Each structure stands twice: as structure tokens, then as C-alpha cells.
Amino acid sequence: MAEHVVVLEGVVKQYRMGGHVVDALRGVDLTIPSGVMAAIIGPSGSGKTTLLNVLGALDQPTSGKVIVAGTELGSLTEAELTAHRRRTVGFVFQDYGLIPNLTALENVMLPMEFARVPVAEATRRARQRLEAVGLGHRLGHRPSRLSGGEQQRVAIARALANDPAIVLADEPTGNLDTTAGREIVEVLRRLVKERGKTAVVVTHDAQIAEAADVRFHIQDGKISQTR
Amino acid sequence: MRLLLLGVRNVYRNHTRALLVVGVVALSVALFVTMSRTGAATAREARELKARAATRIEVNEEGNTSGYAGTVTAELLPADVSRVQALPHVVKVERYVKRQFVDNRRTPPTGVLIGVEPGATLRLQSMGGFVGSPRLLEGRAFAPDDAGKPVAIVGTAFARSRGVRLGDELALPGAEVQRGKWIYPHSIQDLRARVIGIFEVRVVYADNQVFVPLDVAQGVMALGPGRVSQYIVTVDSAENVPAVAAALKATLGPAADVISQDQTAVQTAGALEAVSRASRVGAAVAAAAGMLVVLFTMALVTRERTREIGILKAIGASNRNVAQLFTAETLALAVLAGVLGSLLYAVAGRLLGAVFLGLVGGERTGGIRYVPEPEALAQGLGLAVVFGLIGSLYAVTRAVRLRPSDAMRVQ
Numbered sequence: 001m002a003e004h005v006v007v008l009e010g011v012v013k014q015y016r017m018g019g020h021v022v023d024a025l026r027g028v029d030l031t032i033p034s035g036v037m038a039a040i041i042g043p044s045g046s047g048k049t050t051l052l053n054v055l056g057a058l059d060q061p062t063s064g065k066v067i068v069a070g071t072e073l074g075s076l077t078e079a080e081l082t083a084h085r086r087r088t089v090g091f092v093f094q095d096y097g098l099i100p101n102l103t104a105l106e107n108v109m110l111p112m113e114f115a116r117v118p119v120a121e122a123t124r125r126a127r128q129r130l131e132a133v134g135l136g137h138r139l140g141h142r143p144s145r146l147s148g149g150e151q152q153r154v155a156i157a158r159a160l161a162n163d164p165a166i167v168l169a170d171e172p173t174g175n176l177d178t179t180a181g182r183e184i185v186e187v188l189r190r191l192v193k194e195r196g197k198t199a200v201v202v203t204h205d206a207q208i209a210e211a212a213d214v215r216f217h218i219q220d221g222k223i224s225q226t227r
Numbered sequence: 228m229r230l231l232l233l234g235v236r237n238v239y240r241n242h243t244r245a246l247l248v249v250g251v252v253a254l255s256v257a258l259f260v261t262m263s264r265t266g267a268a269t270a271r272e273a274r275e276l277k278a279r280a281a282t283r284i285e286v287n288e289e290g291n292t293s294g295y296a297g298t299v300t301a302e303l304l305p306a307d308v309s310r311v312q313a314l315p316h317v318v319k320v321e322r323y324v325k326r327q328f329v330d331n332r333r334t335p336p337t338g339v340l341i342g343v344e345p346g347a348t349l350r351l352q353s354m355g356g357f358v359g360s361p362r363l364l365e366g367r368a369f370a371p372d373d374a375g376k377p378v379a380i381v382g383t384a385f386a387r388s389r390g391v392r393l394g395d396e397l398a399l400p401g402a403e404v405q406r407g408k409w410i411y412p413h414s415i416q417d418l419r420a421r422v423i424g425i426f427e428v429r430v431v432y433a434d435n436q437v438f439v440p441l442d443v444a445q446g447v448m449a450l451g452p453g454r455v456s457q458y459i460v461t462v463d464s465a466e467n468v469p470a471v472a473a474a475l476k477a478t479l480g481p482a483a484d485v486i487s488q489d490q491t492a493v494q495t496a497g498a499l500e501a502v503s504r505a506s507r508v509g510a511a512v513a514a515a516a517g518m519l520v521v522l523f524t525m526a527l528v529t530r531e532r533t534r535e536i537g538i539l540k541a542i543g544a545s546n547r548n549v550a551q552l553f554t555a556e557t558l559a560l561a562v563l564a565g566v567l568g569s570l571l572y573a574v575a576g577r578l579l580g581a582v583f584l585g586l587v588g589g590e591r592t593g594g595i596r597y598v599p600e601p602e603a604l605a606q607g608l609g610l611a612v613v614f615g616l617i618g619s620l621y622a623v624t625r626a627v628r629l630r631p632s633d634a635m636r637v638q
């Protein structure tokens with residue numbers, strides 16, 4: 001494991017929107033050590049999600065260097081970027097992003113299906129991940145039969161399916177009430193402490209910001225560390 | 228392998244839409260199979276008819292072209308047949324006797340009684356001449372040992388109007404035949420015969436015809452021994468037809484009408500070809516409609532699931548994985564429709580065919596049988612697979628081109 005699981009050097013991301021160039025990230029330098037929970041806080045439109053997308057290889061920066069878990073993403077082919085998303089990072093979304101016609105167990109097995117993990121092993125691992133987030137009794141439930149907090153815990157279990165080095169969460173408590181949000185923060189804390197994962201959480205939530213080991217503030221595409 | 232299963236399961240995510248799409252595509256598959264079977268059968272029938280007409284010469288007793296014997300002035304005599312058979316290039320001479328019968332109380336009121344040598348082709352007659360050969364729905368054709376026996380093969384209209392079934396004995400009063408014959412002086416006898424076969428061509432007049440062995444018909448019609456009303460002369464090749472026709476005229480003299488070109492057959496073949504063309508166009512339209520429904524459905528599905536495609540890519544799906552999911556879903560949808568469409572053809576193909584033939588004026592194509600033979604079912608399923616493969620192209624192309632970050636911005 002690299003000492004710093006995330007290293008960004010001079011990362012710029014520009015979008016073209018209606019003939020105008022929008023600067024979403026303006027020369028971001030950032031390092032996040034492994035095994036911590038990092039919170040990135042900022043107002044809407046500040047570039048939080050863009051930063052997360054760049055870290056997760058969902059988007060390519062216009063310029064600059066992005067190194068995640070020791071791999072410089074700019075040098076990877078499309079297939080290698082797919083493999084990076086499959087093996088090195090796990091995503092948690094604000095709207096959970098679960099597949100509605102699959103059960104909790106099948107949703108967690110899906111990333112392992114993409115990674116060609118044998119079905120028996122994938123089933124065992126998915127069951128284990130769901131039990132770890134307290135959903136061992138909800139394996140056969142579809143998302144529509146789960147509460148928001150339960151759906152988000154399924155999403156966290158899915159993010160951990162292929163044992164990634166880093167979990168990227170975009171407003172994971174944004175759709176939840178305070179109690180369910182607190183539970184999610186607790187689950188994220190546990191996966192950092194007990195499993196040594198690195199969690200990078202983009203949020204408005206003061207609970208998460210408070211619980212984070214390191215905290216960054218982003219505004220107008222520029223980032224600064226506040227803790 | 229599991230990914231393909233997931234793709235198949237996606238078909239059922241919207242039950243109502245799946246049912247609707249499968250139903251519409253199934254109907255297009257059934258129509259395609261019905262129309263392409265019609266097109267192929269009519270084209271084949273037209274080819275066979277033309278081929279037969281090209282080498283066939285019809286010789287009728289003068290004035291009798293269809294059993295409508297009101298103006299018959301002469302008969303073909305027994306000695307004639309051996310003289311005809313001896314002509315160069317003549318391959319075969321088939322002999323027939325035919326007389327119209329009339330009973331105004333029945334529907335249809337007129338029919339034709341035809342005597343045929345067991346083993347010779349059953350040839351239906353119309354007011355304009357030969358209209359084709361019937362195919363049996365039930366029972367059997369004449370066997371050589373049926374000669375001289377009171378057995379008959381009847382059309383469905385005749386069987387229905389007289390209330391006879393396979394195995395029953397039919398009665399055709401001589402008075403009816405006498406009425407159809409008008410001025411011919413012979414006394415006509417009653418016909419009693421057991422029904423050994425029933426045919427249908429779906430031309431009412433043709434379906435009211437009755438075949439009996441030649442010698443039985445000659446007895447009923449009180450014709451002199453060996454006298455017949457028609458020869459069908461088969462020539463060894465189309466090039467020799469004019470020479471043989473000329474020789475026939477010279478041999479038989481004014482006692483016979485020699486028709487070297489079977490105009491009726493040619494006209495019938497032309498009508499069949501028109502039906503065949505209409506059928507093929509109809510099949511193409513049905514296939515295109517089904518194809519469009521599958522394409523639009525999958526385009527809609529892909530748009531609805533744009534964000535989901537982004538999520539799948541974010542959690543590690545490769546473009547190939549996404550393509551597999553959408554291809555499996557489209558194929559499952561199309562094959563389901565293909566199976567249902569083939570079943571629909573098996574159950575209602577005859578009805579669909581009748582409706583279609585009625586629309587294009589193809590009632591004379593009675594030989595087509597819309598039965599669920601494996602070839603037709605394979606045709607339906609094959610079309611469905613093509614729907615699935617082509618229908619998935621848009622979905623797969625769009626899904627593969629989508630960048631995950633763009634896809635995930637869609638709510």
C-alpha cells in the first residue's frame with residue numbers, strides 16, 4: 001500500500017458548456033494518506049463531484065497528474081481504467097444506485113460478476129459483506145423493500161465487494177434522516193478502522209465532516225486542507 | 228453466463244411494456260411467417276402450373292371446354308386415343324369425361340362430375356377450363372384397383388351441401404346431370420358411390436366437383452364404351468408443342484378442340500404470381516414493423532437506464548459487460564415474441580392467411596396449407612433472433628459510447 005493512497009498534482013478539469021469553458025478544478029494539489037476517512041466539503045458547484053469522478057477514473061482531468069493506490073491514471077488505457085474501477089475503488093452514491101430488480105445479495109455480487117469471481121465465492125463474499133453492515137437478514141430483499149439507510153448499507157457492501165483500497169462516497173447521507181445518516185457514518189468509520197480502507201467522502205453533512213480524520217474544503221475548483 | 232441471465236431478467240422490469248411489445252412483435256412474426264409461406268407456396272404453384280402448361284395440350288370434344296356441354300357436337304372416340312399416343316413427342320395421354328350437374332335448390336347449384344383414370348392427375352374444371360389440381364384434406368387418392376368401383380373423391384362444398392362425410396355413400400341423381408347436359412340425347416343414370424377422399428381448394432365452384440373412376444363416369448353418363456370428353460396430352464418438351472398441336476388437329480379433325488396453350492393455366496399462374504409478390508411485400512412490411520418496435524423499445528430502455536449504465540461502469544462493468552446485458556435482454560424479448568408468434572401462426576395461421584388472401588384477391592390459391600411444420604416455426608424463431616440482434620445494435624452502441632461521468636449526470 002502506498003503511503004499516500006491519493007496524490008493529485010496540479011489537476012485541472014475544464015468543461016465546455018454552451019460554448020463556454022467552465023473551470024471545475026483549477027490546479028488541485030491533494031494528498032490523502034491510506035487508512036483514513038477524508039471529508040471533502042464545499043458548496044454546490046464547487047467541484048466536489050468532479051474531483052470524486054477524477055479520483056474514481058470516471059472522468060479524465062484536462063491536465064495534471066492523478067495517482068491512486070500507486071497507479072497514475074493518466075497512463076491507463078480504457079480497459080485498464082475499467083479494471084481500476086473494478087479492483088481499486090468502490091463507489092457509494094447519494095441515491096444508492098442499486099439495481100432495482102436484483103436482491104441485496106445480487107447487487108453486492110454484481111461487481112464480482114464483472115471481476116469474474118466464481119459464483120460460489122462471490123455468494124460467500126457478498127453474504128459476508130452484507131452481514132458486516134448489519135444486513136445478514138435482508139439478503140433476499142429487493143431495494144424497494146429496504147429503507148433508505150438499508151439501501152445505503154447495501155451500496156457500501158457493494159463498494160467493498162472486490163476489496164478495494166479506497167471507497168469514494170458522494171453525499172452518502174444526503175437522502176437519509178439523521179439516525180440513518182449516523183448509522184452510515186458509523187459503518188464508514190468501521191470500515192476505515194477495522195479493515196484499513198481509505199474513505200473519501202464528499203459531503204455537506206456536519207456529522208461526517210466531524211467524524212473525518214482529514215478534512216478538505218473546496219470552493220471554485222480550488223482545494224485547501226482544514227484538518 | 229450469469230450476466231446473460233441478468234439481461235434476460237431485465238425484460239420483466241416493466242411487465243406491461245414487455246407484454247405489449249412481445250404481443251405486437253409476436254403478431255408481426257406470425258404475419259411474416261404466414262405471408263412468406265403464402266408467397267413461397269404461390270410462387271411454387273405458379274412455377275409448376277407454368278411448367279405443366281408449357282408442355283401440355285388440352286384436347287376437348289368439340290364445344291365442351293368445361294363439362295358445360297350444352298353445345299357438344301361430337302365425342303372423342305376410343306380409336307382416337309391410340310392414334311394420339313402414337314404421335315411423335317407425345318409422352319402421355321390422360322383421358323377424362325366431364326359433365327356439369329345442376330340442382331338449383333343447393334348452394335352452389337352447379338358442379339362438375341369428372342371421370343378420371345385411377346392414377347391420372349385429378350384435374351378440376353372451371354367455366355374457363357382447368358383450374359388446378361386439388362389436394363386432399365381427408366381420405367385417399369384413387370388406386371389402380373378402384374377402376375370400375377363406385378368410389379368418389381368430392382370437394383368440401385359438395386360434401387357440405389349434400390351432408391356426406393368420408394366413408395358415406397353419396398347419391399347424384401341422373402336428372403341433375405341431364406339438366407346440366409341440356410340437349411345431349413343420352414339417358415343419364417343415377418350415381419351412387421362411397422366417398423373415399425375429400426378435397427378443398429377454396430374456390431366454391433371447384434369445391435363442388437366430384438371425381439369418380441373413368442369407367443364409372445362413362446357408365447353414369449351413358450357414353451359409348453371408351454368415349455371420353457377430354458385428353459390432356461403431355462409433350463416431351465415445350466419446343467415440340469406447336470408440332471404436336473398441329474398433328475393433333477390433323478389427326479382428330481373437327482371433332483376436337485385443340486388448345487395448345489393452356490391459357491387458363493397461364494392466367495392462373497399470373498394471378499398466383501401477383502399474390503406471391505403481394506405476400507412477399509406483406510412479409511417484408513410485417514418484418515420491418517416488428518424490427519422497428521424492437522428497436523424503439525430498446526432505444527427507450529437505454530435512455531431510461533442511462534444513469535444505471537453509468538453506475539454499472541462505475542462499479543466495474545466493461546463495455547463488453549454492458550453490451551452482453553443489453554444484447555441478452557433484446558434477444559430474450561425477441562425470442563419470446565418469436566415463440567409466441569410461431570404459436571400464433573400454428574393456431575391461427577389459416578385464419579391470418581385467409582384474411583390476407585381475401586385482401587389481395589388470392590382466393591384461387593387453395594393449395595396452401597398453413598400447418599405448423601418445423602420449417603415455419605424455425606422461420607419465426609429465426610426472424611426473432613434477427614430482430615434481437617439488430618434491435619440490440621442501437622442499445623449496445625449507445626451504452627458503450629456513454630462515458631460513465633456523463634451517464635451519471637442524467638437523473
